[in-house]
Amino acid sequence: MQWVIEAYDGMASMRTVNPKTGEIEISIAPGCREEILSLINHLKEEGIIHVRDKKAD
Incomplete structure (x- = not known):
């Protein structure tokens, strides 16, 4: 998933919240x-x- 997000250069970043469950968090740049x-x-x-x-939740 990270390579998909990173393909949108500078538009968003991703971090893994829980590797066991695959939970991620995506931070989106303003205007994107x-x-x-x-x-x-x-x-x-x-x-x-x-x-x-x-x-x-």
Whole structure:
């Protein structure tokens, strides 16, 4: 996943929160939110990732 995020040079960064569960955190640069969210939604629709909204916890 990290190489996908890093391919969008400077738009976002990723860190692993829990390597056992695969939980990551993505920090999005100002002005890049819509493009990164579009990428995340595409990966989710393809079944590549599962998104859990931290705010829902």
